[in-house]
Amino acid sequence: MPIRRQSVAGTTYAFDGLVEVMARATPLRSGDQLAGCAAESDAERAAAAWVLADLPLTTFLDEQVVPAEDDEVTRLILERHDAEAFAPVAHLTVGDLRDHLLEVATTPGAASTYAALAPGLTPEMVAAVSKIMRNQDLVLVAGAAEVRAGFRTTIGLPGRIATRLQPNHPTDDAAGIAAATLDGLLMGCGDAVIGINPATDSPRTTADLLHLLDDMRQRYEIPMQSCVLSHVTTTVDLIEQGAPVDLVFQSIAGTQAANRGFGVTVPMLLEANEAGRSLQRGTVGDNVFYLETGQGSALSADAHLGTGGKPVDQQTLETRAYGLARVLEPLLINTVVGFIGPEYLYDGKQIIRAGLEDHFCGKLLGLPMGVDVCYTNHAEADSDDMDVLLTLLGVAGAAFVIAVPGADDVMLGYQSLSFHDALYVRQVLGLRPAPEFEAWLAGLGMADADGRVLAVDLEASPLLGIASGGRP
Amino acid sequence: MSTPDPWAALRRTTQARIGLGRAGNSLPTRRVLEFATAHAAARDAVHEPLDVEAVSAQVAELGLGEPVVLTSRAETRGDYLRRPDLGRQPASLEPLAGCEQGADVALVLADGLSSRAVADHGAALLGALAKALDGRRIAPPVLATQARVALGDHVGEALGARFVVVVIGERPGLSVADSLGVYLTMHPRPGRADSERNCISNVHPPDGLTYESAARVAAALVVGADELGRSGVDLKDRSGTELAG
Numbered sequence: 001m002p003i004r005r006q007s008v009a010g011t012t013y014a015f016d017g018l019v020e021v022m023a024r025a026t027p028l029r030s031g032d033q034l035a036g037c038a039a040e041s042d043a044e045r046a047a048a049a050w051v052l053a054d055l056p057l058t059t060f061l062d063e064q065v066v067p068a069e070d071d072e073v074t075r076l077i078l079e080r081h082d083a084e085a086f087a088p089v090a091h092l093t094v095g096d097l098r099d100h101l102l103e104v105a106t107t108p109g110a111a112s113t114y115a116a117l118a119p120g121l122t123p124e125m126v127a128a129v130s131k132i133m134r135n136q137d138l139v140l141v142a143g144a145a146e147v148r149a150g151f152r153t154t155i156g157l158p159g160r161i162a163t164r165l166q167p168n169h170p171t172d173d174a175a176g177i178a179a180a181t182l183d184g185l186l187m188g189c190g191d192a193v194i195g196i197n198p199a200t201d202s203p204r205t206t207a208d209l210l211h212l213l214d215d216m217r218q219r220y221e222i223p224m225q226s227c228v229l230s231h232v233t234t235t236v237d238l239i240e241q242g243a244p245v246d247l248v249f250q251s252i253a254g255t256q257a258a259n260r261g262f263g264v265t266v267p268m269l270l271e272a273n274e275a276g277r278s279l280q281r282g283t284v285g286d287n288v289f290y291l292e293t294g295q296g297s298a299l300s301a302d303a304h305l306g307t308g309g310k311p312v313d314q315q316t317l318e319t320r321a322y323g324l325a326r327v328l329e330p331l332l333i334n335t336v337v338g339f340i341g342p343e344y345l346y347d348g349k350q351i352i353r354a355g356l357e358d359h360f361c362g363k364l365l366g367l368p369m370g371v372d373v374c375y376t377n378h379a380e381a382d383s384d385d386m387d388v389l390l391t392l393l394g395v396a397g398a399a400f401v402i403a404v405p406g407a408d409d410v411m412l413g414y415q416s417l418s419f420h421d422a423l424y425v426r427q428v429l430g431l432r433p434a435p436e437f438e439a440w441l442a443g444l445g446m447a448d449a450d451g452r453v454l455a456v457d458l459e460a461s462p463l464l465g466i467a468s469g470g471r472p
Numbered sequence: 473m474s475t476p477d478p479w480a481a482l483r484r485t486t487q488a489r490i491g492l493g494r495a496g497n498s499l500p501t502r503r504v505l506e507f508a509t510a511h512a513a514a515r516d517a518v519h520e521p522l523d524v525e526a527v528s529a530q531v532a533e534l535g536l537g538e539p540v541v542l543t544s545r546a547e548t549r550g551d552y553l554r555r556p557d558l559g560r561q562p563a564s565l566e567p568l569a570g571c572e573q574g575a576d577v578a579l580v581l582a583d584g585l586s587s588r589a590v591a592d593h594g595a596a597l598l599g600a601l602a603k604a605l606d607g608r609r610i611a612p613p614v615l616a617t618q619a620r621v622a623l624g625d626h627v628g629e630a631l632g633a634r635f636v637v638v639v640i641g642e643r644p645g646l647s648v649a650d651s652l653g654v655y656l657t658m659h660p661r662p663g664r665a666d667s668e669r670n671c672i673s674n675v676h677p678p679d680g681l682t683y684e685s686a687a688r689v690a691a692a693l694v695v696g697a698d699e700l701g702r703s704g705v706d707l708k709d710r711s712g713t714e715l716a717g
Binding site for chain 1: 478479481482483485486487488489490491492494497498499503507508510511514515517518553554555556557585643644645646647
């Protein structure tokens with residue numbers, strides 16, 4: 001791309017290459033400032049947005065932000081690009097694409113139009129358009145899109161929002177994990193997955209926790225999937241040893257180098273997907289991957305440089321991770337948006353914006369997108385910011401959110417949503433749990449005919465026996 | 473007559489906030505206030521500036537020499553949080569100019585992400601470290617503000633010390649806001665990777681690790697690193713100290 005110039009308020013700004021335009025046009029965030037690729041001023045950011053809006057979408061097929069010869073994620077994105085699906089928008093600019101997406105949102109067949117378009121869009125095109133969309137645009141388009149996936153529950157149905165129940169414990173204590181799981185189930189959570197971040201990556205611990213959850217599932221006939229979020233290689237080994245693996249977990253990022261930092265390659269992930277599917281443990285679908293991502297992961301691994309050795313902005317790199325993710329056809333994928341810290345997303349405003357961007361970009365690319373609505377104690381954010389983001393994501397049709405007891409993850413040391421927050425968003429927006437899970441709750445008298453989760457006395461609960469989990 | 477809380481037994485198995493009850497679908501008032509209070513304490517621990525004068529006076533009483541005060545290139549707390557790179561670099565090493573060179577161990581007490589941890593436990597932990605390292609030449613202690621661990625590499629190099637031990641405030645959680653971490657690096661110089669350090673975390677008696685236990689592990693790591701010729705991931709703690717709180 002030749003050097004592009006744009007004048008704003010009497011000053012002319014020059015942008016050298018696609019990487020620079022993308023970064024300078026990105027709404028302000030601390031991670032891009034840390035990487036040294038953010039616009040120097042609001043006027044420069046506005047100038048870059050004009051330039052970006054004028055770029056033909058075909059630019060993104062001709063010019064790469066991360067060179068294909070250095071990066072297997074770029075090669076995968078290019079190999080999987082569907083020219084036929086792209087044809088209807090091939091003549092558009094980035095600005096035109098925004099208008100088109102908003103037009104489509106007003107039509108009756110919006111969801112299927114987006115779904116047909118998805119394979120024709122590259123992650124970089126989607127990242128680019130998101131940068132010139134306001135928060136309401138990100139909500140509106142994502143809200144009109146639909147992406148479904150299934151294993152033992154169905155994820156992504158309209159009018160529903162699922163939850164990952166995250167019963168983490170600092171020492172992986174079985175009784176403590178069982179107690180937190182019981183608390184979440186009584187609050188109607190766990191329909192996306194009951195997923196434990198283990199305190200260690202020991203295969204033995206992972207296997208023990210898998211058995212704990214699988215025994216619980218079978219004993220109480222819960223339509224659910226479990227996951228212990230160990231490294232993908234640990235999980236694949238456990239599959240070979242016959243452990244009850246429902247979902248295969250892995251953190252992924254948008255560059256080959258960042259994925260190397262996570263200890264994964266594309267072929268490794270494809271093989272793990274096959275290994276998970278070979279068990280055929282799903283009942284309503286065979287999506288077996290659970291993926292996590294987050295803006296800033298490439299920069300934190302010093303794996304964020306692109307074409308010309310220039311730093312690529314963190315939101316574009318995040319969206320490239322979704323390009324990799326969709327090849328794996330996951331059941332669940334979420335951005336851990338406020339987890340990484342204020343050096344990447346400084347405050348509530350930046351976290352909210354990033355959460356909406358990630359959700360929109362993932363969903364438009366065809367992913368069952370969820371969000372870990374969260375923050376750390378050194379970020380300028382609090383529960384009020386999380387309330388705003390959760391409400392917006394509910395309106396935007398997020399597939400699922402993460403919930404921990406009282407919003408306090410005592411293992412990872414950060415704040416996510418509480419089980420109560422999940423009930424709040426379902427109540428205020430009339431959303432219901434995943435249908436299979438809702439039917440199970442209703443069967444036990446824990447939900448009413450509208451899917452509302454009823455208050456249950458612990459000692460009268462049919463699930464009380466879960467509390468002795470891990471203690472025969 | 474009060475009804476026993478049926479969750480009481482389950483709470484003994486986890487610190488997680490389970491069985492909070494419901495006000496409609498939402499958290500009861502008491503639970504909302506408890507959470508906000510814990511978050512407030514954690515935020516204050518991050519944002520309250522370190523009382524350098526008071527901590528200097530405490531450190532001076534240890535008999536290790538007059539403490540030298542440094543600050544990083546991050547001028548404000550906002551800069552510090554946004555720019556970890558600036559927190560890793562000293563604004564100036566000039567204050568170290570008069571110090572004697574070639575100590576075995578340089579000690580750096582840094583505010584990190586919890587000034588409260590440093591105010592509550594910093595001097596006492598330095599004292600315990602000096603005692604456990606008895607017989608080694610210890611450089612005058614350095615007190616560093618807006619500092620991250622790698623700032624110690626500059627200090628260690630400037631003092632020509634064989635080891636630098638950085639005692640630093642850890643990121644506050646909702647239940648613990650005053651925890652210190654100890655990072656040991658052999659042959660410190662700018663550019664050392666995190667994998668070349670050894671870390672002892674969760675020092676906050678009485679609930680966390682005690683000063684003496686942390687100091688014993690650090691002293692054992694110094695012995696081990698001298699044998700191995702380097703600190704970092706290849707060096708394991710063989711002091712036998714139980715690290716779990």
